[in-house]
């Protein structure tokens with residue numbers, strides 16, 4: 001079991017942002033669950049996303065044992081393919097989806113619709129229709145317009161469970177672009193403006209809908225517990241207000257995801273044990289103070305389940321000395337990892353597969369796209385003798401990499417290779433020129 005305690009173990013600290021089955025040897029050897037990364041690169045080509053199945057499963061289990069009474073809904077937007085949906089199902093988690101595409105992949109993998117939560121600030125009428133038709137367990141109301149629209153889609157004799165997403169007005173998250181808990185952004189319904197209260201009243205007035213609880217999502221890559229405690233208190237107070245106004249006691253409280261991970265050696269992610277203890281206490285204490293029964297907690301981790309389990313393998317194409325920097329250019333880039341371009345995110349990079357000669361030097365790892373901003377890792381140490389043909393690995397790329405990948409410059413997205421107890425296997429094949437042309441209807 002992966003220990004997620006306040007103090008990382010010596011082994012964890014040494015491993016840094018690499019997945020639990022990764023091993024680096026003194027001569028440049030690098031393996032995942034015993035499979036050499038060099039062999040994966042030879043067999044599946046580069047760039048390639050490599051996913052540690054055991055690590056994903058252990059993280060699912062760590063959540064379930066830290067929060068045994070809560071519902072853990074993996075956020076599919078971090079990374080989803082059919083095998084991933086199957087692992088999540090088998091580990092007893094629910095699934096949070098935010099599009100018709102994610103829903104289709106989950107259902108085609110046999111994920112039970114009743115364990116799916118459907119989100120989105122602008123769900124299309126078609127997405128709502130499919131979600132209802134497929135029997136999705138809960139739909140998160142995120143605007144007033146979709147309340148009537150959704151109710152009209154529910155067949156006679158059935159009722160659809162919903163949560164109402166509210167804005168707790170709490171600032172948290174690693175970058176302005178991923179903070180969703182403050183007023184004046186496009187997600188959730190404002191408590192302060194009265195929109196949240198109006199949505200609750202409208203849902204309660206629809207016989208086809210059942211209001212199961214409130215929802216919020218603060219943002220992403222949050223490493224402190226306090227914002228979650230604050231959000232829990234704000235939402236419990238709203239639940240008490242709903243009981244006073246409407247005489248309804250809501251059974252569920254969904255505090256979203258956003259749990260941060262380490263991307264670099266020495267960094268700490270959100271501490272799961274401490275989150276579990278303090279969040280549960282915050283909900284129970286506030287409920288006791290208000291005379292409310294404690295609702296069932298739901299959390300929606302995405303990055304914290306799949307992020308640390310992934311790495312990306314690239315082949316070095318060129319090494320160029322510019323006036324002030326050395327650029328190591330690889331065969332991928334912002335099409336498989338847009339996170340540096342979007343958020344300035346830092347990454348840890350390692351040479352794998354050979355023993356370096358000489359010391360280290362500071363380099364910037366760039367991609368092969370036609371943009372100066374196509375950077376993967378800025379000013380990172382790599383062996384001074386790094387040269388074309390070398391293999392390098394980038395850590396913690398299991399979340400928001402494949403799911404945010406594009407086919408910019410018509411390069412095609414990398415494959416996803418899983419490594420588990422039975423060795424390496426392809427989950428999603430490389431996107432080839434033929435795939436890209438399939439949508440092009442021709443001359």
Ligand SMILES: Cc1ncc(COP(=O)(O)O)c(C=O)c1O
Nearest residue numbers: 075217220257258259300302303
């Ligand atoms: C509603 C909702 N839930 C869960 C998540 C998962 O976030 P993270 O991957 O940061 O845990 C997100 C994305 O930030 C989200 O928008």
Ligand SMILES: N[C@@H](CCCC[NH3+])C(=O)O
Nearest residue numbers: 077178220221339399400
């Ligand atoms: N895509 C972002 C996080 C946004 C999460 C979705 N609400 C990232 O890579 O960090």
